Amino acid sequence: MKSKLSIIALLLALVFFSQGCSTMNSKTARFQDLGNGICQDTVSGLMWQTDKSKTIRTFEEAELYVKNLNLGGYTDWRLPTVYELYDLNYLFDLHLNGKCALEREGKYWSGKKDGEGMVGAWEISDQCDPERQYFAGSQGFVRAIRP
Helix, strand or coil: HHHHHHHHHHHHHHHHHHHCCCCHHHHCCCCCECCCCCEECCCCCCEEEECCCCECCCCHHHHHHHCCECCCCCCCCCCHHHHHHHHHHHHHHHCCCCCCCCCCCCCCCHHHCCCCCEEEEEECCCCCCCCCEHHHHCEECCCEEEC
């Protein structure tokens, strides 16, 4: 009898305290939409460009894009690292994006901190268990980040 009560208590705890794939708790939202084309990660302080660029064919063009970007009064935009792009996708997979909506489909340029600068995508294998693999490409978008 005691083991049955323990199992029932465990199941109830899982139901009440777990956050499944389809839930989003606004109290745990990590991103804030600043309303000026920027979403800010309230934990790291990083700011992300909300809209992606047009398709960019070379790393040099991607660098030039961020160098010339003036968004929200900021001019110190840069290319994100591969790991920052992963973190962005992972946090959105966990529904911590709050009211920030970013189109994440497609391949994105990353900066030289990761090597030579590359373009690719973190593609998800299962929506409920965010497991991603990186796939390289030859052209893609820029989603600028600062600082």
